Amino acid sequence: MTQSRTTATFAPPVMEARRWLEGVAFPDDRPLINVxxxxxxDPPPLALRKAIASLAVTEDSAHLYGPVLGNPALRTELAHQIGSHYDAQVSSDQVAITSGCNQAFAATITAITDQDDEVIVPTPWYFNHKMWLDIAGVRTVDLPTDDALLPDPDAAxxxxxxxTRAIVLVTPNNPGGVEYPAPLVRAFFDLAQEVGIRLIVDETYRDFDSRSGPPHDLFAQPDWDQTLIHLYSFSKAYRLTGHRVGAIATGTDLLSEIEKFLDTVAICPSQIGQHAALWGMQNLSQWLAGERDEILDRRAAIAELLPSLTDKGWRLLGLGAYFAYFEHPFDIPSDELAQRLVPEAGILLLPGTMFMPENDAARKRQVRIAFANLDRAxxxxxxxxxxALSF
Structure with a gap:
């Protein structure tokens, strides 16, 4: 029987992990820690929720179809903020709004590849990127990273x-948390430009980067939009996960191709979500700065707590944005460890097997901790x- 597109890939990892909770009871004195x-x-801040409620009542267009590539006001504002963030000039016609950043990636891959084309992806990879490449019939070419989880342009x-049609970078990285140094990102851009392929840079977590100033200079390069495809999400910055609003910044010629995909899949992004993202960008800069400070403090707390794990043989591989990526010390594979942690320790985390190819032995030793929802306590x-674990 012919294999379908979806059977070519694995089950959604987060949904699979949630199934491990079925039938498990957690006592009051040891509740589940879900990382x-x-x-x-948490929902969006109250001011934004009030704005959403008002828009739902007063803005008739919030309930209608809109432009396929997104509302002009949001595209203009995002172009302006990209320009400010990266110290560059970006125009609104170089920006498109999508139904979440995953859709931005799916639309991009569909627009630049054909069956059996190849895309280079550093490992560990973000599993939804790998899933879409599988579904699209595109071969994922794994690019192993070094001990600091950084990819090598020469190896690429x-x-x-x-x-080969593209190289994909995620920075700050999911799952590894690593913030790619600006010279490294630039080296990948120069390589892609030289050989005539695209560089896809997913910066979903850019608002929680620990560095000040532009994290790279790609938007300042001549003809950047003929090489760079920049992906962004409003979900993390403004807690709009359920509203599904993401974005792409690239050349207008490619956006015309992407428009075909977006029109056939969703017609347009969520209107209320777009209005909410615009309101957030225009009114919540100080609030967002506070959210960033809190995430950075939680990252600092992990660094302070780290000796309690390294003394037991754990090794921190990457830390940043929402993530701590570890090598565990136990003589059992990470997928078994992750499932046992649910009933035996009241912890739900994801194993490295969900982020690595099957032929990479390191996947059995690694786990991802998404720490953003945990305070210091x-x-x-x-x-x-x-x-306290011993296996």
């Missing part, structure tokens, strides 16, 4: 063939439970 998903559990060059409890 499996990189999404805010060696993987390029006449079927919660992180202390998490580390205490992990330090």
């Amino acid at each position: 499996s998903q990189a999404a805010p559990v 060059r060696a993987l390029i063939t006449d079927k 919660g992180l202390g409890q998490l580390f205490e439970r992990l330090a």
Whole structure:
């Protein structure tokens, strides 16, 4: 029987992990610590929720179809903020709004590839990127990273063939948390530009980057939009996960191709979600700065707590944005470890097997902790439970 597109890939990892909770009871004195998903559990701030409620009542267009590439006001505002963030000039016609950043990636891959084309992706990879490449019939070419989870442009060059259409970078990285240095990102851009392929840079977590100033200079390069495809999400910044609003910044010629995909899949992004994203960008800069400070403080707390795990053989591979990526010390594979942690420690996390190809032995030793929803007290409890493990 012919294999379908969806059977070519694996089950959604977060949904699979949630199934591990079925039938498990957690006592009041040891509730579940869920560090499996990189999404805010709190709703948008009250001011934004009030604005959404008002828009739903007073803005008739919020309930109608809109432009396929997004509302002009949001495209203009995002172009302006990209320009400010990266110290560059970006126009609104170089920006499109999508139904979440995953759709931005799916639309991009559909627009630049054909069956059996290749895309180079550093490992560990973001599993939804891998899933879409599988579904699209595009071959994922794995690019192993070094001990600091950083990919090597020279190693990528060696993987390029006449079927290569793009290289994908995620920075700050999911799952690894690593913030790619600006010279490294630039080296990948120069490589892509030289050989005539695209560089896809997913910066979903850019608002929680620990560095000040532009994280890279790609938008300042001549003809950047003929090489760079920049992806962004409003979900993390403004807690709009359920409203599904993402974005793409690239050349107008490619956006015309992407428009075909978006029109056939969703027609237009959520109107209320777009209005909410625009309101957030125009009114919540100070609030967002506070959210960033809190995430950076939780990252600092992990660094302070780290000796309690390293003394037990754990090794931190990457830390940043919403993530801490570890190598565990136990003589069992990470997928078994992750499932046992649910009933035995009251912890739900994701194993490295969900982020790595099957032929990479490192996947059995790695786990991802999405720490963004834990305050310092919660992180202390998490580390205490992990330090007490013995398998």
